[in-house]
Amino acid sequence: MTNPTTPATRVAVLGSGSWGTTFAMVLADAGCDVRLWGRSADVAEEVTTQHTNARYLPGITLPAMTGTTDAAEALADAQIVVVAVPSQVARATLTALRDLVEPDAVIVSLMKGVELGTDERMSQVIVEALDVPLSRVAVVSGPNLALEIAERQPTATVVACIDEDAARFVAEACSNPYFRPYTNDDVVGVELCGAVKNVIALAVGMAQGRGFGSNTIATVITRGLVEITRLGLELGADAATFSGLAGMGDLVATCTSPLSRNNTLGRHIGEGMSLEEAVTATGTTAEGAKSCRSVLDLASKHGVDVPITSGVVSVLYDGLPVEDMARGLLSRPQKAEGIGG
Numbered sequence: 362m363t364n365p366t367t368p369a370t371r372v373a374v375l376g377s378g379s380w381g382t383t384f385a386m387v388l389a390d391a392g393c394d395v396r397l398w399g400r401s402a403d404v405a406e407e408v409t410t411q412h413t414n415a416r417y418l419p420g421i422t423l424p425a426m427t428g429t430t431d432a433a434e435a436l437a438d439a440q441i442v443v444v445a446v447p448s449q450v451a452r453a454t455l456t457a458l459r460d461l462v463e464p465d466a467v468i469v470s471l472m473k474g475v476e477l478g479t480d481e482r483m484s485q486v487i488v489e490a491l492d493v494p495l496s497r498v499a500v501v502s503g504p505n506l507a508l509e510i511a512e513r514q515p516t517a518t519v520v521a522c523i524d525e526d527a528a529r530f531v532a533e534a535c536s537n538p539y540f541r542p543y544t545n546d547d548v549v550g551v552e553l554c555g556a557v558k559n560v561i562a563l564a565v566g567m568a569q570g571r572g573f574g575s576n577t578i579a580t581v582i583t584r585g586l587v588e589i590t591r592l593g594l595e596l597g598a599d600a601a602t603f604s605g606l607a608g609m610g611d612l613v614a615t616c617t618s619p620l621s622r623n624n625t626l627g628r629h630i631g632e633g634m635s636l637e638e639a640v641t642a643t644g645t646t647a648e649g650a651k652s653c654r655s656v657l658d659l660a661s662k663h664g665v666d667v668p669i670t671s672g673v674v675s676v677l678y679d680g681l682p683v684e685d686m687a688r689g690l691l692s693r694p695q696k697a698e699g700i701g702g
């Protein structure tokens with residue numbers, strides 16, 4: 362917690378939705394001086410004066426922090442800039458703020474998506490949009506369902522950065538009695554795990570919505586991890602990442618929790634809703650609904666077979682019934698178990 366002899370690390374969090382607000386809370390509880398930037402003046406005022414963000418975190422009392430809609434105010438002197446907007450708007454959001462970011466700030470991505478059109482991971486988007494070196498970009502990802510963390514339930518996460526000192530700086534800034542960060546240098550692996558597990562969680566939700574039970578769920582999770590691993594290894598990720606917190610840890614949390622928006626959206630689809638109806642019923646950001654297409658595209662470019670992701674895209678965008686997706690996956694050619702195919 363706060364050391365009275367050293368000044369608090371100053372952090373700007375961009376995005377005042379459920380994870381941005383919760384991570385701002387994690388940082389404030391770790392002793393940081395936090396400014397939370399969002400588009401809504403009402404939310405900013407509520408965060409500052411009432412210490413709540415009732416729309417995204419009902420029933421939660423936040424620690425002291427400043428909410429603002431003024432990006433210049435949020436970013437002035439910020440040593441860490443945390444990005445927590447939906448992946449598909451990251452580039453536009455950051456490009457507009459580029460001149461306000463302090464030259465030596467470490468940029469932290471909380472986002473779990475792949476950009477449509479470019480198939481870029483969020484660290485790549487940040488490097489381009491802010492014109493910063495990758496050594497100043499860190500990724501935080503793990504089994505981190507916002508609503509549980511906002512209740513200060515214990516969990517751990519991974520802070521990935523190619524620069525060890527930057528990873529440690531971010532880990533120290535967010536470490537508190539209920540949030541334990543581990544560092545690693547596998548940015549590619551950690552980001553892919555975060556984005557693709559959302560697609561696998563959609564598939565699990567679809568199976569649940571269709572009425573399939575534990576065997577199906579376990580099969581999709583296990584073969585989903587194979588799919589993530591196969592793609593990640595092809596893109597240069599470290600094999601150890603997939604069995605870690607950002608890999609298996611987050612996959613299990615997201616696929617099995619009713620708090621997951623991706624799992625929820627998948628269940629709505631499995632129960633018969635259209636994509637549009639399911640997005641409306643889910644409410645907040647379910648990244649996998651869009652990223653499934655960029656993940657499939659990325660995998661195709663690299664010649665990697667991702668049958669579950671492909672099935673999810675077909676269900677969401679081509680009207681394939683969920684039971685036909687299941688039949689299609691099970692009727693693929695026989696093979697030995699492993700990441701080979």
Ligand SMILES: NC(=O)C1=CN([C@@H]2O[C@H](COP(=O)(O)OP(=O)(O)OC[C@H]3O[C@@H](n4cnc5c(N)ncnc54)[C@H](O)[C@@H]3O)[C@@H](O)[C@H]2O)C=CC1
Pocket residue numbers: 376377378379380381382399400417445446447448450454471472473474505506507508645646648
């Ligand atoms: N909620 C969770 O449990 C977790 C979410 N994440 C990731 O964090 C990222 C953010 O998700 P959430 O906070 O959960 O989403 P959310 O839907 O709760 O909030 C998104 C926020 O971004 C704002 N926003 C949307 N478009 C914007 C724009 N153009 N400019 C500025 N702000 C904009 C919205 O107004 C809202 O405040 C996603 O990539 C998600 O996958 C990662 C770990 C946990």
Ligand SMILES: O=C(CO)COP(=O)(O)O
Pocket residue numbers: 473503504505506507559562611614615620621622623624646647648
């Ligand atoms: O990433 C998450 C948990 O780690 C949150 O998952 P959802 O976006 O599906 O809610």
